[in-house]
Amino acid sequence: MSLAHVLNSFFPPINRSLVHGVPAFDPQKLLSGPINAWGIIQDRRGNVTSYFSIKMLGTWNDNHGTLEEEFHYKNTGEIQKRCWNIHKKDDLLYKGTADDVPGGAEGIVYGNSMKWTYQMDIKVNNHSYRMNFEDWMWAIDEHTIMDKIAIRKFGITFAQITLLMRRQEKTS
Secondary structure, X not given: OOHHHHHHHHOOOOOHHHOOOOOOOOHHHHOOEEEEEEEEEEEOOOOEEEEEEEEEEEEEEOOEEEEEEEEEEOOOOOEEEEEXXXXXXXXXXXXXXXXXXXXXXXXXXXXXXXXXXXXXXXXXXXXXXXXXXXXXXXXXXXXXXXXXXXXXXXXXXXXEXXXXXXXXXXXX
């Protein structure tokens, strides 16, 4: 049984025309160096509930990477930080951990896209809910990623996040 058959048993089918998309999604290149991102959060009705920017810094040493994120929520002034530790398992499969991601994350590359899945505890009105995140990233070019995240519980989508990430040129 091939790796593709095994992986397809864990992940739902995707549009096969995108599997060989160009440019190839290479996390070690796309998530390396300084990255700026901008995004919105929408509720299940599509209303924008928050908007933010992110400053990121990605570093890689062989198959191990670190992605530091600093979120700036424009409508509340809140600042949130997260540090991902990412491990490349093989050409297609990645694993990640972060302090606020219980159980870690799994990612698989499909041509010019990557699907990243994980759980995170979200606080709402002094209660915490463990939500499922399905994060699809698409390489637009060698510097740009479009990202769409569905936040679900019991199979119901409660929110969506849309991001545009742009890798910056390294300065000397």
